[in-house]
Amino acid sequence: MTTLPVTPEQVWTALAAVPDPEIPVVSVTDMGMVRDVTVDGGRVSVTFTPTFSGCPALHVIRDSIGEAVRALGVQDVEVRSTLTPPWTTDWIQPDARERLRQYGIAPPAPAGDSALITLDIEPTRCPRCDSFNVRMTGSFGPTLCKRLYVCDACREPFEGFKSV
Known part of the structure; x- marks a missing residue:
């Protein structure tokens, strides 16, 4: 051919x-x-x-x-x-972040320019009602790159991307 x-x-x-x-x-x-x-x-x-x-x-x-x-x-x-350079959540396109939110996954906060991985959990907004009144229910979701949350405002469970 x-x-x-x-x-x-x-x-x-x-x-x-x-x-x-x-x-x-x-x-x-x-x-x-x-x-x-x-x-x-x-x-x-x-x-x-x-x-x-x-x-x-x-x-x-x-x-x-x-x-x-x-x-x-x-x-x-x-x-x-390739694993070099390692993937970062900063490479996610802005419009894709919005599609993730609409799909019910909280998009990650910017990882920033630091060469270090932050261990602090970034503020997470509920993808359904936009509330910051959320609590993490699991450090590892269905994939290692996500956490599990519940929104205390709308009572909906959701996944959130970890920033890397």
């Missing part, structure tokens, strides 16, 4: 449609996981950083990225993962 010439912009557009396997309202590009796209003739290379080094969805993400690029007609696709 002949490889069709594609542009990096076409690849980025295709990757913007690849959903995060755990949060389908955001894509891998919305979450800032895709770090680099290189097109060299008929070969496309995509480098991504998982949100968590032990992410159980790592293979799903890699396969989904490869499928999205191959759907453009590219046969020679390399998908690489």
Whole structure:
């Protein structure tokens, strides 16, 4: 099969449609996981950083990225993962933060420029009623990157992203 010439912009557009396997309202590009796209003739290379080094969805993400690029007609696709630099919640796109909130997940506060990981729990706002009157009920949610909360104002449980 002949490889069709594609542009990096076409690849980025295709990757913007690849959903995060755990949060389908955001894509891998919305979450800032895709770090680099290189097109060299008929070969496309995509480098991504998982949100968590032990992410159980790592293979799903890699396969989904490869499928999205191959759907453009590219046969020679390399998908690489890297842990350097480590993913940070600061890479989440602003509009994706709002979609997370609408989905019922409190988006993370900015991690900031510090090279250190903060151990303090940042103020969390209920994604349903915007109240800060919330309490954490679990340090680890369904995934290691989230905590479990209950809002004492509206009484709704919700998940919140940890800032990293």
